[in-house]
Amino acid sequence: MTRERLTLFDTTLRDGAQTTGVDFSLEDKRQIATLLDNLGVDYVEGGYPGANPTDTEFFSKRPKIKAKFAAFGMTKRAGRSAANDPGIAALLDAKADTITFVAKTWDYHVHVALGCTLEENIEGIADSVAHVRKAGREVILDCEHFFDGYKANPDFALTCAKTAYDNGARWIVLCDTNGGTLPHEIEAIVTSVTKVIPGDHVGIHAHDDTGNGVANSFAAIRAGARHIQGTLNGLGERCGNANLVTIIPTLLLKKEYAERFEIGVDEGKLAQITQISRTLDELLNRSPNKHAPYVGASAFATKAGIHASAVMKDPRTYEHVTPESVGNRRKVLVSDQAGKSNILAELDRLGVDVSKDDPRVSRVLEEVKEKEALGYAYEGADASFELLARRMLGEVPEFFDVERFRVVMERRHNATGDFVSVAEAVVKVVIDGQTLTSVAEGNGPVNALDLALRSDLGKYQRHIADLELLDYRVRVFNGGTDAVTRVLIEFGDEAGQRWSTVGVSSNVIDASFQAILDGINWKLMKAGA
Ligand SMILES: [Zn+2]
Numbered sequence: 001m002t003r004e005r006l007t008l009f010d011t012t013l014r015d016g017a018q019t020t021g022v023d024f025s026l027e028d029k030r031q032i033a034t035l036l037d038n039l040g041v042d043y044v045e046g047g048y049p050g051a052n053p054t055d056t057e058f059f060s061k062r063p064k065i066k067a068k069f070a071a072f073g074m075t076k077r078a079g080r081s082a083a084n085d086p087g088i089a090a091l092l093d094a095k096a097d098t099i100t101f102v103a104k105t106w107d108y109h110v111h112v113a114l115g116c117t118l119e120e121n122i123e124g125i126a127d128s129v130a131h132v133r134k135a136g137r138e139v140i141l142d143c144e145h146f147f148d149g150y151k152a153n154p155d156f157a158l159t160c161a162k163t164a165y166d167n168g169a170r171w172i173v174l175c176d177t178n179g180g181t182l183p184h185e186i187e188a189i190v191t192s193v194t195k196v197i198p199g200d201h202v203g204i205h206a207h208d209d210t211g212n213g214v215a216n217s218f219a220a221i222r223a224g225a226r227h228i229q230g231t232l233n234g235l236g237e238r239c240g241n242a243n244l245v246t247i248i249p250t251l252l253l254k255k256e257y258a259e260r261f262e263i264g265v266d267e268g269k270l271a272q273i274t275q276i277s278r279t280l281d282e283l284l285n286r287s288p289n290k291h292a293p294y295v296g297a298s299a300f301a302t303k304a305g306i307h308a309s310a311v312m313k314d315p316r317t318y319e320h321v322t323p324e325s326v327g328n329r330r331k332v333l334v335s336d337q338a339g340k341s342n343i344l345a346e347l348d349r350l351g352v353d354v355s356k357d358d359p360r361v362s363r364v365l366e367e368v369k370e371k372e373a374l375g376y377a378y379e380g381a382d383a384s385f386e387l388l389a390r391r392m393l394g395e396v397p398e399f400f401d402v403e404r405f406r407v408v409m410e411r412r413h414n415a416t417g418d419f420v421s422v423a424e425a426v427v428k429v430v431i432d433g434q435t436l437t438s439v440a441e442g443n444g445p446v447n448a449l450d451l452a453l454r455s456d457l458g459k460y461q462r463h464i465a466d467l468e469l470l471d472y473r474v475r476v477f478n479g480g481t482d483a484v485t486r487v488l489i490e491f492g493d494e495a496g497q498r499w500s501t502v503g504v505s506s507n508v509i510d511a512s513f514q515a516i517l518d519g520i521n522w523k524l525m526k527a528g529a
Helices: 026-039 055-058 086-093 107-114 116-135 146-152 154-166 182-195 213-222 242-254 273-284 305-313 341-349 359-374 382-392 446-456 458-464 508-526
Strands: 007-010 043-047 066-074 096-104 138-144 169-175 200-204 226-229 401-414 419-431 436-443 468-476 484-494 498-505
Touching: 007 242, 026 055, 026 116, 026 273, 026 382, 043 055, 043 107, 066 086, 066 138, 086 116, 096 116, 096 154, 107 116, 107 146, 116 138, 116 154, 138 146, 138 154, 146 169, 146 182, 146 484, 154 169, 154 182, 154 508, 169 182, 169 226, 182 200, 182 213, 200 213, 200 419, 213 226, 213 242, 226 242, 242 273, 341 359, 341 382, 359 382, 382 498, 401 446, 401 508, 419 446, 419 458, 436 446, 446 508, 458 508, 468 508, 498 508
Parallel strands: 007 043, 007 226, 043 066, 066 096, 096 138, 138 169, 169 200, 200 226
Antiparallel strands: 401 419, 419 436, 468 484, 484 498
16 A cells, blocks of 8 residues: 655744744754754755844755755745845855745735735746746745635635746645634635645645644645644744644554655654654753653653553553653652552662562552652652662662751842842761861852752762752742742753752752752762762
């Protein structure tokens, strides 16, 4: 049985660059292009050469990728020919395989934004596409506001699209630019377009403003479109673009699509998609969405005790695909609803070797329940849970003892008369009967304490030299200033390990200190100190 080919077009580096808080450097762009190429997308849209210096430079030293490298730009301006349009000249100068033109296809926008006639707009599309084709380059036309345009004036919207096709554009991409169109409307409109332009020349560019970016892409495929645009992790302005990290696993793992279509991503690459998604977040310094379909840390997490035992017996009861297929992993959460099966599953995942009838397992469960009653949460603190369990199993030595610590904070004028706050911490630790005293200043009490504790741990210092505090979160519950505070800290090291710990106290500094201690002890335990 032959399957139809679907083309994947990634616009992370162009439309995704519109994301609030995202600013790609040249190096970011290179790394992301390589990431996308390794994944197996067919097109990587690099940006808008001529529009900003980063994009111009990115195109002048084009990355070495197998995927087609696309440059984005506008069709010619009214009143001049494509051959005399400096914007188009810049696009042709860029080292791109494909030129993606954006053109208006909503009559209202042509009048308001361009101030030209509908005929001039159509002529602009025809001349621009033909000119680039004559220069031997592939052309894609992004039909801006196509769906709104089609609802307002179907003849005009269709004429714009058909004109590009007739002049040799490879793909006519229907864009839901403001993201407001619903799946059934997408399906109906794409169906009518494919009566005029063959579906293997029609693409979809969806946004997620109604939470339907992915659903709209699939609606278009069902209606005959064979080219899908999207971004990694759904990056994009407002609510983002259609998320390729959701679309790709669905295409490969869901029978309806897997049997009918093939894409450039194979099963081996699919098993790296979780890693690719997180690498992008890492590059952009964003914390990954835990609840992201397929790739989120919680995508295969089960909390309730009764569900957990069912998952362990037969994962299919609560999992629609296997976590391994997308490079993710199953996670049974340790929580106050935990039963013995959760604890056993979690110990197994952490590689703790213990028989299920070992009475110590019940003691670990009791301890977890007691701690959770005090406000501890181990769901986001794997390392603290592992320490607790291994301690109860007698596997963790007492590396050091904190005799005492003190933190003082001062708010004062500095030499230039500005108000500054400075914190200073003193920590006394005992290692092998010897007391070590460390002092450090920090921008806040927790920072000072952390720096002091880690500045001298005697013979253990070399094991924690590359330890880094990556994320620090505080949650206060039960009301006012006398409330209970829970601190979650994420640590990392040069080997790329990441681990999270928790501390709870009515005092935020004390809670932070517990979490820091767990972080250090876990690292020493793993290092075999
Ligand atoms: Zn867009």
